[in-house]
Amino acid sequence: MRVLWLQSGGCGGCTLSWLGSEIAPLFALLEDEGIEMLWHPSLSEASAEEAFAVIAECSGGTRPFDVLCVEGALLRGPQGSGRFHLMAGSGAPMTEWIRLLADRAQHVVAIGSCAAYGGITSGGANPTDACGLQYEGNVAGGLLGPDFHAAGGLPVIAVAGCPPHPDWISETLIQLARGTLTRDALDEFGRPRFFADQLVHHGCPRNEYYEFKASAAKLSDQGCLMENLGCKGTQAHADCNLRPWNGGGSCLRGGYPCIRCTEPGFEEPGHPFAQTPKIAGIPIGLPADMPKAWFVALAALSKSATPARVRENARADHTLKAPGTRLIKR
Amino acid sequence: MSRRIVGPFNRVEGDLEIALEIGDGRVQSAQVNSPLYRGFEQILLGKAPLDALVFVPRICGICSVAQSAASAQALAQAAGIEPPPNGRIAANLMLATENLADHLTHFYLYFMPDFARAEYAQQPWFAGAEARFKAMRGAAAAEMLPARAGFMRVMGLIAGKWPHTLALQPGGSSRPLQASEKIRLRLILREFRGFLEQALFGDALENVAALASVDQLAAWGAAHAASDLGRFLAIARELSLQQLGRAGDLFMSYGSFPQEAGRLFAAGIWDGAPAPLDLGAIREDVRHAWYAEADAPQAPAAGATLPLAEKAGAYSWCKAPRYAGRVAEVGALARQLVAGHPLARALAVEGGGNVLSRVVMRVVEIARVLPEMERWVEQLAPGEPYCVAADLPDDADGVGLVEAARGSLGHWLSVRRGRIHNYQIIAPTTWNFSPRDAQQMPGALEQALVGVPAGEGGATPAAVQHVVRSFDPCMVCTVH
Numbered sequence: 001m002r003v004l005w006l007q008s009g010g011c012g013g014c015t016l017s018w019l020g021s022e023i024a025p026l027f028a029l030l031e032d033e034g035i036e037m038l039w040h041p042s043l044s045e046a047s048a049e050e051a052f053a054v055i056a057e058c059s060g061g062t063r064p065f066d067v068l069c070v071e072g073a074l075l076r077g078p079q080g081s082g083r084f085h086l087m088a089g090s091g092a093p094m095t096e097w098i099r100l101l102a103d104r105a106q107h108v109v110a111i112g113s114c115a116a117y118g119g120i121t122s123g124g125a126n127p128t129d130a131c132g133l134q135y136e137g138n139v140a141g142g143l144l145g146p147d148f149h150a151a152g153g154l155p156v157i158a159v160a161g162c163p164p165h166p167d168w169i170s171e172t173l174i175q176l177a178r179g180t181l182t183r184d185a186l187d188e189f190g191r192p193r194f195f196a197d198q199l200v201h202h203g204c205p206r207n208e209y210y211e212f213k214a215s216a217a218k219l220s221d222q223g224c225l226m227e228n229l230g231c232k233g234t235q236a237h238a239d240c241n242l243r244p245w246n247g248g249g250s251c252l253r254g255g256y257p258c259i260r261c262t263e264p265g266f267e268e269p270g271h272p273f274a275q276t277p278k279i280a281g282i283p284i285g286l287p288a289d290m291p292k293a294w295f296v297a298l299a300a301l302s303k304s305a306t307p308a309r310v311r312e313n314a315r316a317d318h319t320l321k322a323p324g325t326r327l328i329k330r
Numbered sequence: 331m332s333r334r335i336v337g338p339f340n341r342v343e344g345d346l347e348i349a350l351e352i353g354d355g356r357v358q359s360a361q362v363n364s365p366l367y368r369g370f371e372q373i374l375l376g377k378a379p380l381d382a383l384v385f386v387p388r389i390c391g392i393c394s395v396a397q398s399a400a401s402a403q404a405l406a407q408a409a410g411i412e413p414p415p416n417g418r419i420a421a422n423l424m425l426a427t428e429n430l431a432d433h434l435t436h437f438y439l440y441f442m443p444d445f446a447r448a449e450y451a452q453q454p455w456f457a458g459a460e461a462r463f464k465a466m467r468g469a470a471a472a473e474m475l476p477a478r479a480g481f482m483r484v485m486g487l488i489a490g491k492w493p494h495t496l497a498l499q500p501g502g503s504s505r506p507l508q509a510s511e512k513i514r515l516r517l518i519l520r521e522f523r524g525f526l527e528q529a530l531f532g533d534a535l536e537n538v539a540a541l542a543s544v545d546q547l548a549a550w551g552a553a554h555a556a557s558d559l560g561r562f563l564a565i566a567r568e569l570s571l572q573q574l575g576r577a578g579d580l581f582m583s584y585g586s587f588p589q590e591a592g593r594l595f596a597a598g599i600w601d602g603a604p605a606p607l608d609l610g611a612i613r614e615d616v617r618h619a620w621y622a623e624a625d626a627p628q629a630p631a632a633g634a635t636l637p638l639a640e641k642a643g644a645y646s647w648c649k650a651p652r653y654a655g656r657v658a659e660v661g662a663l664a665r666q667l668v669a670g671h672p673l674a675r676a677l678a679v680e681g682g683g684n685v686l687s688r689v690v691m692r693v694v695e696i697a698r699v700l701p702e703m704e705r706w707v708e709q710l711a712p713g714e715p716y717c718v719a720a721d722l723p724d725d726a727d728g729v730g731l732v733e734a735a736r737g738s739l740g741h742w743l744s745v746r747r748g749r750i751h752n753y754q755i756i757a758p759t760t761w762n763f764s765p766r767d768a769q770q771m772p773g774a775l776e777q778a779l780v781g782v783p784a785g786e787g788g789a790t791p792a793a794v795q796h797v798v799r800s801f802d803p804c805m806v807c808t809v810h
Contacts, residue, residue: 007344007345008366009366009368010391010806011388011389011390011391011394011493011806012343012344012390012391012392012806013388013390013391013392013394013493013494014391015391016391016392016394016435016492016493017391017492017493019435019439019475019478019479020478020479020482020492021475021479022479025472025475025476025479026475027466027467027471027472027475028472030466037466039340040340041338041340041341041345042340042341042343042439042440043341043439043465043466044340044341044465044466045341045443045444045446045447045464045465045466046340047338047339047340047341047790047795048336048337048338048339048789048790049336049789049790050789051338051340052337052338055338075366075367075368078637078639081639083639084366084367084368084369084637084639085345085365085366085367086365087337087338087345087365088337088338088339088345088346088347088363088365089335089336089337089338089339089347090337090338120373120384120385120388121368121373123373123385124372124373124374124375124376124377125372125373125375126373127369127372127373127637128367128368128369130368162388162494163391163493163494218717218719219499219504219717220499220502220503220504220505220506220715220716220717244486245486245490245491246479246482246483246484246485246486246487246491246492247480247482247483247486247487247518248483248486248487249485249486249487249489249490249491250490250491251490251491251495251496252490253486253490253505254488254489254490254491254495254496254497254504254505255490255497255503255504255505255506256490256495256496256497256504257496259384259496272378272380272381273380273381273383273384273496274380274496275378317506317715317716317717318506318508318712318713
């Protein structure tokens with residue numbers, strides 16, 4: 001499977017995350033799975049006119065390829081000109097190159113939330129008129145339009161995340177190479193379900209604090225980050241706490257809240273990221289599929305049942321009280 | 331005289347285009363264009379100040395922690411707080427991990443593959459270089475990628491993940507490390523040391539860090555010819571890389587890794603001799619960049635970023651920072667020159683900033699910093715605080731100055747009525763790859779490319795590529 005990879009309005013962090021692949025060293029994994037990088041901006045030898053030739057031949061149809069990967073948002077500004085990113089050596093907007101290439105590719109893959117939905121680059125006043133390949137935030141459209149399907153029959157495949165986990169990228173490409181990534185395997189925002197049908201909450205190491213609503217008051221406390229510190233783990237589709245990052249980490253394991261970076265529009269949550277908006281002391285933005293009244297009732301109940309150990313440890317940066325021991329009666 | 335547009339220039343971070351005027355087989359003049367603008371300084375306006383910690387790491391996927399560190403420092407200054415010792419050490423460990431991983435990525439994946447280009451096929455060293463360093467297929471990358479991934483477990487442990495952590499806070503770190511985790515950190519660093527001492531150096535890190543003269547470096551290279559640094563030194567001698575890619579030789583460093591007192595690497599200027607850093611001497615000139623211009627070049631705290639895609643004479647989205655009106659070069663060489671590393675100073679006396687001295691000091695810095703990281707881990711005190719809360723006043727200003735892998739990174743923040751009122755960033759490659767200024771003075775790379783041998787046809791010569799990549803450019807930081 002031949003892959004052409006281009007970068008536009010992003011930070012390159014998706015590629016850097018991918019390079020940290022631990023399931024197998026990246027280059028060995030690609031070779032073993034028969035995935036050939038026709039060109040990648042950070043990794044390939046070909047530079048300048050050699051690289052330009054590959055891109056131009058792919059877009060002109062004289063060099064067949066299978067997958068177009070795009071990393072970074074698509075910059076339509078200023079005034080629709082695309083001049084905020086002219087592809088180096090070409091004088092033409094990257095948006096034009098990507099439109100041409102998307103029509104030739106069997107599959108089009110958005111690598112990261114910028115390419116998928118606009119992401120961080122479309123934050124604030126969105127000065128560059130940035131969008132995703134097939135979405136602008138959570139609205140279908142983007143650069144290629146809501147009805148776009150690549151020649152292989154699929155819409156844009158969105159390996160969301162800021163950055164995505166290395167395995168999300170690798171497994172998506174491997175499934176494409178093996179022909180097992182069907183329409184049913186993608187969710188409503190184009191994300192492969194193998195990582196998007198989980199919530200960041202699943203496997204969260206702070207589960208006991210969540211159960212008892214024993215909340216952290218400030219970053220570096222051990223308690224649950226949902227009530228006060230903006231955590232969106234119960235709403236974010238990703239397996240971050242089941243599939244370890246960099247050996248064993250995750251945002252929650254790093255002591256900071258999930259900012260929902262796999263979701264369209266995460267860059268503008270409508271409140272400071274590490275601060276939970278509340279109405280009458282109750283956090284808004286409760287778990288997506290839980291009736292609010294039940295949540296409030298359960299929270300009140302569990303708060304009153306919280307063991308002192310959990311309550312005290314929640315507001316400390318190390319364990320003050322160890323779990324008690326119950327001797328087994330013989 | 332012929333004109334050649336070189337792009338897309340890859341194995342740099344981000345998109346880069348260079349226009350060369352070629353005559354008599356050499357580059358007569360160069361214009362460096364950063365063709366991508368995203369507008370982070372505009373995006374941040376009006377936001378809650380601490381939200382900068384979500385946005386700025388995402389300026390750059392390879393200098394992510396450096397961006398976070400600069401922002402955290404600026405916010406800490408604005409809040410009038412200082413991290414406790416544990417927080418300071420954790421922040422140093424995060425930044426050092428990223429810097430060293432970046433140096434490694436640059437050496438193995440971005441820089442060395444150029445010696446495996448067909449252009450060198452007739453060289454006696456080619457077969458060895460091709461087997462070891464061929465892009466994506468060489469034996470070295472197959473060893474380096476697992477070593478790098480193993481090393482990045484430091485970030486999993488102390489920062490949750492990399493890139494784009496939110497663990498680095500103005501008041502320290504959100505990730506308190508306990509005694510058993512200190513042991514894991516020590517083991518991870520030990521394993522990484524093993525890779526470096528086996529593959530990159532073939533020698534103890536301490537011996538590499540202690541190299542103090544050009545002669546010692548040459549003798550060390552001859553004695554360690556089978557190591558990857560030894561291989562580079564042998565090729566460099568054949569190609570006279572110490573004579574390639576010299577710029578203006580004014581070097582700057584903001585200093586790095588705060589300790590109990592002072593910084594491990596001091597801040598300053600190297601202008602043939604050490605001089606103190608005067609932050610007030612920094613201005614950003616936008617005469618040849620696509621931005622609206624003020625009456626005169628602005629101090630960063632007073633700067634603005636107003637894109638103007640139609641502007642006569644402009645050719646880059648990169649602004650042109652100047653130090654007392656002069657072009658400054660930043661990076662590992664500059665950092666070690668200012669910090670007083672004897673090898674850096676000896677190399678600078680020999681040939682100033684050039685392809686060899688930039689690459690050597692980047693790699694030597696790995697050997698210099700890893701033992702410091704090992705010491706820092708031992709200094710962590712579990713049970714003591716890692717983070718203090720940051721309460722920002724409604725009106726405040728702050729400056730954050732750090733050394734990213736590729737050089738000096740500054741953030742200038744102003745908060746008014748509780749919101750970000752101005753946020754200006756000058757990244758390392760903004761210094762190195764700046765366009766001309768109002769005095770028509772070319773930037774550091776533009777100077778370094780003049781005189782480089784360049785054929786009139788065919789592929790872009792490897793020499794041009796060596797010079798460009800010797801700076802380890804990060805284009806996404808450059809314009810942000």
